[in-house]
Amino acid sequence: MWFAIIGTDVADSLEKRKGARPAHIARLQALLEQGRLFVAGAFPAIESEDPGPAGFSGSLILAEFPSLAEARAWADADPYVAAGVYADVRIKPFRKALPA
16 A cells, blocks of 8 residues: 655654755665656755755655554664654555546
């Protein structure tokens, strides 16, 4: 099943994000190579592709896992969690409707 992993950043997370980003991207790349990543990206803190020092307010990952427990375990091991980027991580089952 697909799961939405929604991380909400702590205040002033930009430097923490920068430090943990290579390891975070490597894990996403592994999911992509396994055919289990639908989409992943960050929420800019302002209306801009490159928010500069404003940074980001969180992230969204849509990925396939056998169960909610496995999605949670994967999310809990994210380098952004270890680096203190996220204040909170929510995980919800996701069912794609459109485009078909």
